[in-house]
Amino acid sequence: MKLTRRMTLAAFAGVLALGTAMPAYAADLIAIITPSHDNPFFKAEAVGAEAKAKELGYDTLVLVHDDDANKQSELIDTAIGRGAKAIILDNAGADATVAAVQKAKDAGVPSFLIDREINATGVAVAQIVSNNYQGAQLGAQEFVKLMGEKGNYVELVGKESDTNAGIRSKGYHDVIDDYPDLKKVAQQSANWSQTEAYSKMESILQANPDIKGVISGNDTMAMGAYAALAAAGRKDVIVVGFDGSNDVRDSITSGGIKATVLQPAYAQAQMAVEQANDFIKNKKSPEKEKQLMDCVLINGDNAPKLETFALKN
Amino acid sequence: MPNKLTWPTIGLTLAALAGIGLSACKILPTQSAQEESKAPTFNPDRMVEDIWASKVIPYLQQKAGPFAEVHALAKTDQAAAGAKYGNPKKQANSPWTFVVRFEGKIVAANTQSRAATIDVDVDGDGKADARVQIGPAMRGTAIRDSLDFVQFNDFTNQIDFAQFGKAFNGYADKTVLSKLARDGLEGRTAKVLGAYTIEGGLDLPLVTPAEAEIGPKP
Numbered sequence: 001m002k003l004t005r006r007m008t009l010a011a012f013a014g015v016l017a018l019g020t021a022m023p024a025y026a027a028d029l030i031a032i033i034t035p036s037h038d039n040p041f042f043k044a045e046a047v048g049a050e051a052k053a054k055e056l057g058y059d060t061l062v063l064v065h066d067d068d069a070n071k072q073s074e075l076i077d078t079a080i081g082r083g084a085k086a087i088i089l090d091n092a093g094a095d096a097t098v099a100a101v102q103k104a105k106d107a108g109v110p111s112f113l114i115d116r117e118i119n120a121t122g123v124a125v126a127q128i129v130s131n132n133y134q135g136a137q138l139g140a141q142e143f144v145k146l147m148g149e150k151g152n153y154v155e156l157v158g159k160e161s162d163t164n165a166g167i168r169s170k171g172y173h174d175v176i177d178d179y180p181d182l183k184k185v186a187q188q189s190a191n192w193s194q195t196e197a198y199s200k201m202e203s204i205l206q207a208n209p210d211i212k213g214v215i216s217g218n219d220t221m222a223m224g225a226y227a228a229l230a231a232a233g234r235k236d237v238i239v240v241g242f243d244g245s246n247d248v249r250d251s252i253t254s255g256g257i258k259a260t261v262l263q264p265a266y267a268q269a270q271m272a273v274e275q276a277n278d279f280i281k282n283k284k285s286p287e288k289e290k291q292l293m294d295c296v297l298i299n300g301d302n303a304p305k306l307e308t309f310a311l312k313n
Numbered sequence: 314m315p316n317k318l319t320w321p322t323i324g325l326t327l328a329a330l331a332g333i334g335l336s337a338c339k340i341l342p343t344q345s346a347q348e349e350s351k352a353p354t355f356n357p358d359r360m361v362e363d364i365w366a367s368k369v370i371p372y373l374q375q376k377a378g379p380f381a382e383v384h385a386l387a388k389t390d391q392a393a394a395g396a397k398y399g400n401p402k403k404q405a406n407s408p409w410t411f412v413v414r415f416e417g418k419i420v421a422a423n424t425q426s427r428a429a430t431i432d433v434d435v436d437g438d439g440k441a442d443a444r445v446q447i448g449p450a451m452r453g454t455a456i457r458d459s460l461d462f463v464q465f466n467d468f469t470n471q472i473d474f475a476q477f478g479k480a481f482n483g484y485a486d487k488t489v490l491s492k493l494a495r496d497g498l499e500g501r502t503a504k505v506l507g508a509y510t511i512e513g514g515l516d517l518p519l520v521t522p523a524e525a526e527i528g529p530k531p
Contacts, residue, residue: 119470137453178450294407
């Protein structure tokens with residue numbers, strides 16, 4: 001009830017701003033801002049959002065902030081300056097982003113957040129995020145089962161500024177720490193990066209040759225870790241990732257990485273554009289600002305059905 | 314972070330909003346934000362303890378249906394079963410949850426795992442119909458998700474929401490499940506009030522209990 005009221009006020013303020021402050025040349029433009037497309041996950045988001053926006057008759061402005069909050073702020077200025085009707089944003093930090101989204105809102109440009117949430121409500125119109133915690137618990141439960149509830153393991157953590165790195169790590173430990181015979185011998189950040197995960201895994205393995213498993217905060221790091229393990233002749237080590245990328249799918253089907261957790265990135269981005277469209281055309285906000293999408297465990301049983309961050313039926 | 318589920322906080326916020334409606338004063342929401350920041354730090358275990366006996370158990374008891382009836386409907390129409398036996402106001406993209414009560418015979422038990430379970434034959438055909446988690450490690454957030462008065466939007470972020478979910482399992486483990494017998498379970502009776510979701514890849518519905526009793530050895 002509190003939220004509905006806030007949203008009504010927000011929508012009202014938005015309408016006022018649109019009526020007075022929008023530049024006359026504004027075409028129906030939707031800005032799509034994500035982290036770097038080097039990670040296929042973010043690329044799938046941008047591609048999904050762009051396809052849906054074009055389908056609904058919008059022009060698009062696709063930008064990347066490279067997880068740099070300052071750059072993100074400049075890109076939001078760009079989107080405002082270009083007269084975007086809405087911003088689809090996978091943001092660069094749960095706290096740092098609040099001011100940037102507020103700035104867009106004050107300029108009459110509504111934001112629809114995907115993938116990562118921010119630590120404020122009533123600023124963005126929607127926050128559609130994967131239930132990373134639920135997903136991490138699924139991945140950790142599979143990891144525990146594969147490990148036989150015991151043994152030494154390594155955790156690779158994502159980029160610290162990304163709220164999902166912390167959420168997934170907490171979700172993993174929420175499950176794993178219930179098993180006292182599972183011992184964490186190393187925990188390091190590889191910043192979501194495949195090459196960084198490769199080199200970190202090499203040195204962790206030298207220091208801890210007796211490891212039995214690696215649980216990774218995302219798929220690109222899982223790929224890097226598995227490559228380092230394979231190069232050291234340690235294909236026996238159990239590796240579990242997170243995201244549901246095609247690379248990890250192929251690794252699973254060829255007996256490499258054991259499991260990952262699918263985030264419906266493509267569908268999520270499309271849903272955000274649909275909600276933006278509804279807001280632009282009908283002044284209608286989604287019923288709830290924060291919307292969670294559940295993740296799905298991917299292992300040998302269903303990996304063949306995975307394609308570009310979506311499960312085929 | 315502020316604990317947004319506390320009723321006094323919501324009350325204050327509503328009062329503040331009512332104030333806006335009457336006077337269009339811009340200072341009031343700021344005050345309510347300050348009130349929120351003064352709220353005690355987030356303590357999910359305490360929150361669950363505070364509502365367990367007064368709200369959680371009564372809601373589950375009122376919603377629960379007999380296992381055979383609930384599961385038959387859940388298998389054909391999850392939305393209808395979820396609305397009737399669970400939380401009709403659930404998150405749009407999360408699975409439906411079903412609250413059940415049943416009594417039956419334990420036909421198998423796995424107490425080697427820390428995620429211990431018992432398989433219960435409810436209809437008397439000698440075959441297991443439901444798998445019940447008896448802790449200490451437990452999967453999922455079925456209890457939280459079956460309650461219509463718990464909403465994700467009332468929480469600061471998904472970490473708080475998830476820890477709140479886990480706190481239900483922890484409370485059930487601490488007050489009920491940890492006191493259950495662990496040896497010679499097969500052949501005994503089990504009486505359960507709990508919730509489950511339908512997941513792919515599982516051969517039996519995995520029930521998270523809120524109340525459970527195990528009978529004496531036969």
